[in-house]
Amino acid sequence: MxxxxxxxxxxxxxxxxxxxxxxxxxxxxxxxxxxxxxxxxSSFRLIAKVxxxxxxxxxxxSQLALAWLLHDQRVATVILGCRTPDxxxxxxxxxxxxxxxxxxxxxxxxxxxxxGYPDEWIAGTWKNIAGQEEFAPFRxxxxxxxx
Numbered sequence: 001m002x003x004x005x006x007x008x009x010x011x012x013x014x015x016x017x018x019x020x021x022x023x024x025x026x027x028x029x030x031x032x033x034x035x036x037x038x039x040x041x042s043s044f045r046l047i048a049k050v051x052x053x054x055x056x057x058x059x060x061x062s063q064l065a066l067a068w069l070l071h072d073q074r075v076a077t078v079i080l081g082c083r084t085p086d087x088x089x090x091x092x093x094x095x096x097x098x099x100x101x102x103x104x105x106x107x108x109x110x111x112x113x114x115x116g117y118p119d120e121w122i123a124g125t126w127k128n129i130a131g132q133e134e135f136a137p138f139r140x141x142x143x144x145x146x147x
Contacts, residue, residue, distance in 0.1 A: 002069055005078040010038045011065040013051040017044045026081075036124030049110045053103060062087075066094035068107050 006012055008026050015021050017039075021028035027038070047061075054064040069075055082088040 002078040005069050007038050008034045011050055013061040046110045063094045067099040071099050
């Protein structure tokens with residue numbers, strides 16, 4: 001099950017890497033979390049490829065990104081974070097058409113292998129919140145019979 005399948009709206013193509021996000025946008029409100037994860041050169045190369053490919057096949061970038069994910073055999077479902085009925089309708093369309101294998105392959109070539117969550121979250125976000133917990137994490141020491 002995939003959470004944030006549009007990467008906080010990044011895969012819609014609505015964010016300008018130079019101008020940055022509006023302060024009231026999802027990414028703007030969550031800079032400490034989303035910038036380390038999504039705001040990088042690699043992400044914007046992929047976003048440009050999604051936007052260009054969507055235009056070529058007559059779909060929106062979000063429809064293409066969702067269809068690409070939904071046609072991955074490892075994915076059972078996605079969680080859409082829609083704010084409007086139009087966004088929901090656009091997202092639902094993605095499950096009703098088959099993305100060509102060639103298109104999936106072209107997009108996949110732009111994505112380097114990443115260990116993913118939770119490793120990326122720990123590396124990019126943990127430092128922003130560490131030490132602010134309500135209580136310290138509880139860990140049971142394991143000695144496995146060692147003296």
